[in-house]
Amino acid sequence: MNALLAPIRRLGALSINAIWRLGFISRFFVAILLNSGQSLLRFRLTIREVYFAGVLSLIIIIVSGLFVGMVLGLQGYNTLARFGSADALGALVALSLLRELGPVLAALLFASRSGSAMTAEIGLMKATEQLEAMSVMAVNPIARVVAPRFWAGVISMPILAALFNVMGIFGGYLVGVEMIGLDAGTFWSQMQNNVDLHYDVVNGLIKSLFFGMAVTLIAVFEGYDATPTAAGVSSATTRTVVTSALVILALDFVLTAFMF
Amino acid sequence: MKRSTIDLWVGLFVAIGIAAMTFLSLKVANLTPQSGSETYMLTADFDNIGGLKVKAPVKSSGVVVGRVTKIELDTKRYVARATLTLDKQYQFSRDTSAEILTAGLLGEQYIGLVQGGDPDNLASGDRISLTSSALVLEQLIGKFMTSFAEKGTQDAPAKTE
Amino acid sequence: MSSDSFIELKNVSFAYGDRPILQDISLTIARGKLVAIMGGSGSGKTTLLRLISGQVLAQKGQVLVNGQDVGRMSSRDLYQHRRRMGMLFQFGALFTDLSVFDNVAFPIREHTRLPESLIRDLVLMKLNAVGLRGTEALMPAELSGGMARRIALARAIALDPQIMLYDEPFTGLDPISLGTIALLIKKLNDALGTSAVMVTHDVHKSLEIVDHVYFVAGGKIAAEGTPDEVRHSSSPWVQQFVQGEADGPVHFAYPATDSLAQAFGIKGETA
Numbered sequence: 001m002n003a004l005l006a007p008i009r010r011l012g013a014l015s016i017n018a019i020w021r022l023g024f025i026s027r028f029f030v031a032i033l034l035n036s037g038q039s040l041l042r043f044r045l046t047i048r049e050v051y052f053a054g055v056l057s058l059i060i061i062i063v064s065g066l067f068v069g070m071v072l073g074l075q076g077y078n079t080l081a082r083f084g085s086a087d088a089l090g091a092l093v094a095l096s097l098l099r100e101l102g103p104v105l106a107a108l109l110f111a112s113r114s115g116s117a118m119t120a121e122i123g124l125m126k127a128t129e130q131l132e133a134m135s136v137m138a139v140n141p142i143a144r145v146v147a148p149r150f151w152a153g154v155i156s157m158p159i160l161a162a163l164f165n166v167m168g169i170f171g172g173y174l175v176g177v178e179m180i181g182l183d184a185g186t187f188w189s190q191m192q193n194n195v196d197l198h199y200d201v202v203n204g205l206i207k208s209l210f211f212g213m214a215v216t217l218i219a220v221f222e223g224y225d226a227t228p229t230a231a232g233v234s235s236a237t238t239r240t241v242v243t244s245a246l247v248i249l250a251l252d253f254v255l256t257a258f259m260f
Numbered sequence: 261m262k263r264s265t266i267d268l269w270v271g272l273f274v275a276i277g278i279a280a281m282t283f284l285s286l287k288v289a290n291l292t293p294q295s296g297s298e299t300y301m302l303t304a305d306f307d308n309i310g311g312l313k314v315k316a317p318v319k320s321s322g323v324v325v326g327r328v329t330k331i332e333l334d335t336k337r338y339v340a341r342a343t344l345t346l347d348k349q350y351q352f353s354r355d356t357s358a359e360i361l362t363a364g365l366l367g368e369q370y371i372g373l374v375q376g377g378d379p380d381n382l383a384s385g386d387r388i389s390l391t392s393s394a395l396v397l398e399q400l401i402g403k404f405m406t407s408f409a410e411k412g413t414q415d416a417p418a419k420t421e
Numbered sequence: 422m423s424s425d426s427f428i429e430l431k432n433v434s435f436a437y438g439d440r441p442i443l444q445d446i447s448l449t450i451a452r453g454k455l456v457a458i459m460g461g462s463g464s465g466k467t468t469l470l471r472l473i474s475g476q477v478l479a480q481k482g483q484v485l486v487n488g489q490d491v492g493r494m495s496s497r498d499l500y501q502h503r504r505r506m507g508m509l510f511q512f513g514a515l516f517t518d519l520s521v522f523d524n525v526a527f528p529i530r531e532h533t534r535l536p537e538s539l540i541r542d543l544v545l546m547k548l549n550a551v552g553l554r555g556t557e558a559l560m561p562a563e564l565s566g567g568m569a570r571r572i573a574l575a576r577a578i579a580l581d582p583q584i585m586l587y588d589e590p591f592t593g594l595d596p597i598s599l600g601t602i603a604l605l606i607k608k609l610n611d612a613l614g615t616s617a618v619m620v621t622h623d624v625h626k627s628l629e630i631v632d633h634v635y636f637v638a639g640g641k642i643a644a645e646g647t648p649d650e651v652r653h654s655s656s657p658w659v660q661q662f663v664q665g666e667a668d669g670p671v672h673f674a675y676p677a678t679d680s681l682a683q684a685f686g687i688k689g690e691t692a
């Protein structure tokens with residue numbers, strides 16, 4: 001009897017815990033917004049974090065974007081050529097990247113590269129009493145440590161996604177035009193005829209803005225909420241990557257349903 | 261406040277971001293039509309728009325001159341009304357005709373405009389009165405089938421005898 | 422003495438969860454005095470400091486600072502309270518992503534709008550006071566334990582606070598630095614009129630500089646007095662501490678429910 005009940009009980013405890021955390025993270029989000037004055041007034045604090053979150057992610061974004069674009073070019077060509085519409089390759093590459101792949105993949109990479117780093121950093125600051133020391137010095141850690149990182153993430157994400165898109169399109173161009181030998185003019189004009197500035201480009205960037213908010217919020221929250229031990233910080237880091245990935249994909253579905 | 265290398269890197273980062281976004285809007289998307297004051301609107305009524313969608317191109321002699329920005333049903337006369345947003349540099353005469361065409365056999369549908377001979381041009385908000393509807397493949401096949409079937413029933417008795 | 426009390430704990434009880442740490446503690450620290458708190462490891466000394474800084478709240482009783490109950494302060498009052506307080510953490514708690522210089526400058530930059538040149542002078546002065554001028558470019562990871570603690574001390578005193586809470590300022594220091602730091606703490610008290618609470622295990626050194634000593638044991642104040650009273654006390658608690666004897670009224674071991682032999686699974690022996 002007990003053996004039967006135990007999993008149910010555990011499931012109940014898990015879902016209550018999840019709801020609890022959801023409430024907590026919402027309150028945390030409000031606290032970040034309320035304490036954002038400093039990170040905007042003393043913008044250097046935020047600039048520093050943009051360096052760590054954004055600039056240091058450049059390489060991985062550039063390389064991944066290029067490869068994703070090249071794969072898209074190759075696979076897209078194989079499929080399109082069967083229907084005799086290889087001319088549409090430029091449009092295919094650009095649309096897949098701008099609407100979905102660019103924002104989503106850039107956000108996934110950002111979560112694992114910068115989100116996890118943020119969680120680990122804040123978690124370790126907590127474990128070594130640095131956050132506590134700060135608040136004893138009458139400095140609010142949310143204003144001084146958390147908010148600048150949050151805004152840095154929000155700023156960096158659309159930039160990284162845009163760069164990912166550009167690199168991807170370049171990758172598609174390399175494969176389609178330079179390697180397979182499609183006409184460069186057709187490649188670009190097909191793209192331009194089918195890509196809409198508002199629907200495709202702007203909506204994609206809006207998506208990445210939402211992803212940036214979600215990922216950094218999760219990252220700073222997990223760090224702030226981490227159990228202040230080595231094991232606690234490491235599991236918080238894992239949670240950041242896993243939760244971010246799930247949230248990015250779920251949010252992508254919701255946003256796509258709204259936008260397109 | 262002293263400057264540091266971090267500022268330089270972040271500045272570069274933001275510049276790359278702006279460059280990427282500019283590239284996406286100018287080179288990847290076509291910014292030209294639809295940008296604010298440079299356009300004007302016309303409407304056209306069709307009995308059937310078939311598979312025409314919002315954002316479909318409007319072409320004249322194969323050149324894209326604008327896009328379909330709205331499709332609605334006129335509930336008084338029960339016809340479809342398409343709103344076309346055209347580039348200001350392309351003006352059309354009052355007796356221009358609009359028809360819904362298909363790119364290739366199964367391709368996307370678009371609106372084709374054929375310039376008329378009237379010296380007066382259509383102004384923003386005007387309606388194109390000469391229209392012909394989409395060729396709906398199912399109806400076409402349906403018609404073909406029924407005529408084929410009718411012919412079949414006429415021929416059939418002869419065959420069985 | 423109570424007429425001039427600056428920090429006062431009145432019948433304070435505190436528990437982590439349902440494990441009581443402090444029970445019905447009362448003590449007073451007069452304005453401008455330096456008070457030492459001694460007691461065994463895990464007896465709740467750090468907890469006592471955390472009560473004064475408002476990091477934890479007493480479940481019973483009052484913690485009064487300048488007549489205000491820390492447990493009932495609004496966040497604005499708590500901010501004001503912490504603004505004039507300095508705290509040396511037991512493990513330093515230096516900001517690992519900032520250099521030594523930026524660590525010491527941190528409270529100055531956060532709370533004042535002084536020009537950078539003045540901040541530089543102030544920081545160098547504080548670093549000089551703890552004997553570590555010349556380390557300002559190092560990162561906390563490049564410091565030894567004792568150095569990190571002295572930097573933390575420099576950071577704690579950066580804004581010349583009215584209240585200082587020192588959590589074991591002497592641990593990990595060589596005899597020479599220990600003497601310097603003890604003198605610095607004393608000087609801070611005399612020159613600035615800082616009221617200070619110092620948790621320490623160094624009985625002899627602290628008896629030289631403090632005005633009053635409280636002994637904490639079993640969640641209660643076991644003994645108290647001026648350094649002279651402590652030296653000549655007949656109380657076995659105090660004597661054990663001053664002499665550093667392993668056994669006595671204060672037990673070295675955490676009160677476990679079974680004997681070591683039982684814990685090891687050796688049968689037949691009963692402690």
Ligand SMILES: Nc1ncnc2c1ncn2[C@@H]1O[C@H](COP(=O)(O)OP(=O)(O)OP(=O)(O)O)[C@@H](O)[C@H]1O
Nearest residue numbers: 437438442460461462463464465466467468469511
């Ligand atoms: N965050 C906490 N949660 C639960 N229990 C705690 C916590 N912090 C401390 N304790 C417990 O409270 C007791 C007192 O801790 P405290 O840190 O005040 O001791 P201490 O007197 O400063 O010891 P030491 O001289 O070793 O620093 C200890 O038994 C410890 O187990």
Ligand SMILES: [Mg+2]
Nearest residue numbers: 466467511588
């Ligand atoms: Mg302690």
